[in-house]
Amino acid sequence: MKSWGEISLWMDQLQQPRTARPALAAQVQAEVAIIGAGYTGLWTAYYLKRLAPQLRVVIVEAEVAGFGASGRNGGWLMGNLLGEDRMLAPLPAAQRRQAFDLLHGIPDEVAQVVVREGIDCDLRKGGVLYCAARYPEQLASLRSYLQHLRDLSLGEDDYRWLDAGELAGQVRMVNAYGAVYSPHCATIHPAKLARGLARVVEAMGVEIYEGSRALDWQPGLVTTAHGSVRADWVVPAVEGYAAELPPLGRHQLPVQSLMVATEPLPASVWEQIGLNQGQAFSDFSRQVTYGQRTHDDRLVFGARGGYRFGGRLRTDFTLNQDERDLRQSLMGDLFPALRKVRLTHAWGGNLGMARRFRPHMLRDAGNRIALAGGYGGEGVGASNLAGRTLADLILGQDSALLQQPWVFTDSPISRLRSWEPEPCRWLGYNAIIRSFTREDALLANPHTPAWRRRLAQALANRMEGLMAWKVG
Numbered sequence: 001m002k003s004w005g006e007i008s009l010w011m012d013q014l015q016q017p018r019t020a021r022p023a024l025a026a027q028v029q030a031e032v033a034i035i036g037a038g039y040t041g042l043w044t045a046y047y048l049k050r051l052a053p054q055l056r057v058v059i060v061e062a063e064v065a066g067f068g069a070s071g072r073n074g075g076w077l078m079g080n081l082l083g084e085d086r087m088l089a090p091l092p093a094a095q096r097r098q099a100f101d102l103l104h105g106i107p108d109e110v111a112q113v114v115v116r117e118g119i120d121c122d123l124r125k126g127g128v129l130y131c132a133a134r135y136p137e138q139l140a141s142l143r144s145y146l147q148h149l150r151d152l153s154l155g156e157d158d159y160r161w162l163d164a165g166e167l168a169g170q171v172r173m174v175n176a177y178g179a180v181y182s183p184h185c186a187t188i189h190p191a192k193l194a195r196g197l198a199r200v201v202e203a204m205g206v207e208i209y210e211g212s213r214a215l216d217w218q219p220g221l222v223t224t225a226h227g228s229v230r231a232d233w234v235v236p237a238v239e240g241y242a243a244e245l246p247p248l249g250r251h252q253l254p255v256q257s258l259m260v261a262t263e264p265l266p267a268s269v270w271e272q273i274g275l276n277q278g279q280a281f282s283d284f285s286r287q288v289t290y291g292q293r294t295h296d297d298r299l300v301f302g303a304r305g306g307y308r309f310g311g312r313l314r315t316d317f318t319l320n321q322d323e324r325d326l327r328q329s330l331m332g333d334l335f336p337a338l339r340k341v342r343l344t345h346a347w348g349g350n351l352g353m354a355r356r357f358r359p360h361m362l363r364d365a366g367n368r369i370a371l372a373g374g375y376g377g378e379g380v381g382a383s384n385l386a387g388r389t390l391a392d393l394i395l396g397q398d399s400a401l402l403q404q405p406w407v408f409t410d411s412p413i414s415r416l417r418s419w420e421p422e423p424c425r426w427l428g429y430n431a432i433i434r435s436f437t438r439e440d441a442l443l444a445n446p447h448t449p450a451w452r453r454r455l456a457q458a459l460a461n462r463m464e465g466l467m468a469w470k471v472g
């Protein structure tokens with residue numbers, strides 16, 4: 001592993017001593033063995049110990065707690081899941097409302113835990129702004145998104161339209177047309193949450209072994225280079241790293257997301273931009289962008305993803321000049337004052353995308369395996385829900401958490417949809433992303449004639465439809 005500071009801005013900012021915990025060097029017996037000390041593994045351990053303090057829970061982590069996406073993300077702690085609308089639409093209205101309430105409650109649940117456990121992770125619940133700001137077509141997409149939410153009976157308290165004037169009260173982007181605002185989101189310092197959680201679960205009696213890569217796993221046994229854990233339950237919690245832990249890679253595609261951080265910006269710049277309450281913000285294009293103003297007054301901004309042939313993970317996240325420039329230029333389109341600002345950090349990470357483009361939380365009772373994943377870049381809040389759900393699944397507790405469409409109780413892992421073999425995956429991914437990038441470039445250029453704009457949109461719509469093929 002490189003030095004911690006090079007993992008991300010967040011890991012660089014940790015005040016605590018950066019010494020790795022000892023590696024596993026013995027054969028141990030436990031009730032639950034967890035592979036991976038990111039949010040999923042740590043939240044699962046946390047809720048297991050809350051419910052059943054007597055359990056012996058052991059976590060093996062290949063690098064250090066928070067090394068994966070949990071120590072690298074954009075810090076949006078969202079009260080929703082990827083694809084929740086598709087999953088919840090078929091439910092009766094009352095059940096759907098309960099499920100939305102459960103999801104919307106995620107940021108508050110995390111807020112309660114961090115207060116109770118004394119984890120200082122800069123949590124601020126300022127909501128989220130999905131903004132139409134780079135081209136006028138975004139306005140129509142946003143309005144249709146809001147209508148879609150209304151069709152699911154989500155009202156003004158959940159999602160609210162902001163016209164350009166109201167939006168300017170929260171964030172000032174050049175050419176902003178309007179936005180959808182939701183209060184169900186907080187921003188956090190990701191590494192402080194991951195490392196703080198690790199400290200808390202350890203104090204509760206969970207054993208964490210760092211530098212302990214699981215080389216092999218099977219029901220009841222996890223093996224590392226110098227030790228092993230025999231356990232009643234095994235919880236692989238590796239999300240974007242599933243490709244390295246067969247057979248999980250079939251069900252989870254590793255996608256890379258890249259981010260940059262500015263130097264701390266003076267008050268005069270923030271007067272131009274706003275974002276005074278810890279709001280998360282996004283530019284509403286087909287390709288993901290996400291940002292937040294940090295506690296120390298930087299702008300952290302992430303955009304766009306990547307997929308490598310054969311599902312190869314990216315391990316070196318030193319961004320090249322083109323990768324940095326692309327993100328700075330997208331950031332500069334929204335905030336011209338930041339076009340030339342100094343970037344102090346640039347990094348990225350691997351995240352996991354499930355074939356159905358929706359997360360899963362699963363118990364394979366026959367093999368005593370419990371796992372969660374497929375968060376698709378929206379795992380900060382989802383992993384908290386997953387931790388609570390996996391704890392209930394493992395302990396056999398009946399709860400409302402288990403009655404949700406993303407939960408598979410007593411299903412073999414093979415129940416999860418598999419990705420197509422290569423080269424289909426790579427070709428499909430690149431064709432789709434290219435159409436999105438092309439559409440974005442044409443629409444962002446005010447001189448593009450109307451017919452080309454419509455054509456680009458039609459093609460991207462078609463590709464989006466293709467992406468959803470076999471989603472189920």
Ligand SMILES: Cc1cc2nc3c(=O)[nH]c(=O)nc-3n(C[C@H](O)[C@H](O)[C@H](O)COP(=O)(O)OP(=O)(O)OC[C@H]3O[C@@H](n4cnc5c(N)ncnc54)[C@H](O)[C@@H]3O)c2cc1C
Nearest residue numbers: 036038039040062068069070073074076214349378379380
């Ligand atoms: C750049 C970026 C920005 C993102 N921004 C957001 C955001 O703003 N909001 C949001 O909701 N989501 C975001 N995400 C996604 C979110 O961070 C993840 O979904 C979430 O952190 C997943 O947590 P996890 O514990 O499941 O996986 P991870 O945090 O990736 O943890 C997996 C752990 O398993 C370890 N591991 C892997 N293989 C092995 C092995 N064989 N043996 C032992 N240990 C192993 C890894 O070292 C790692 O520590 C982002 C992701 C990235 C990469």
